[in-house]
Amino acid sequence: MRDKLGEELRDVLQELMNISMGQAANELAKLIETKITLSIPHIVTITPEEFAEIFDSADRYWFSRQSFLGSLRGEVIALLSKSGTDTMASLMDYPLPLDDATTEELILELANILAGACLKGFAEQLELKANLSMPTAYRPAQDKERQFRWDSALLMEVEFKVEQSMFGSKVLICLEDQSVDSLINRLNTLLE
């Protein structure tokens, strides 16, 4: 994948991700009236082993999964830090203390805003369709039967940090192999 992409396409993809995460951060910033700091997006191909390692950080993160279908098919995974959850809850007018149900509601709402806006911005700029399903919470220890089917995936990672709280989030977009080809075709068109 790294070779398939090449320097020029990687630059385009990174810029498209940059714009999408800018839109996603703005959505959240408006809602909580707090500034969000953005990282430079990170685009890598990963092996199933590396993919599995993401979920070793279950002591630090909540996870959500959202699949999307259309001319782009794949899955968005959001990692939301456990630290700062209470701050986010109060910024978003959730009653404290959080119980299990309200915690799940909060992380799914956050995942939907960030991952949703990220994917939407990305697909729009590429003029490709990607219809996103509702997010579901993913618990690596319990949800063993809900396996991931990524043999290899193009993984686009963006990182959000909420200023004045310990909260941070990562959004991973995983694409199916076929979608990677459609993606590359579109990127080439954009470069012409």
Added chain:
Amino acid sequence: MSVPVTIADDSAFSRKTVMRALPKDWDVLVHEATNGKEAIDAVKAGLADVLFLDLTMPEVDGFQVLQYLNENHNKTIVIVISADIQPEAVELVNSLGAYRFLKKPLSPNELHQALFEVGLI
């Protein structure tokens, strides 16, 4: 005489997007900068009567470039073109003396409108 214009953005694709969006009949001499440091160098070298400036760049970012221009009472006309569109970024950029804030993805119409309003075309 051609107007010296610098496009500062770390993404080659992004610089190309700005270049394509410039009005066809605007007589400019385009210079490219890939980070804030190069942007400041371009200003010093007289290559930037107009500066199209990205905010998130490695080494020296767009805010620092604006800061520098502000402190040195520089007359460069800065048009910020940014993916970070949060209200705080817009406010900060305006307070640092940028003429316009345009959001990415860049719309050629918005760019033309901005150039017209500033009196460049």
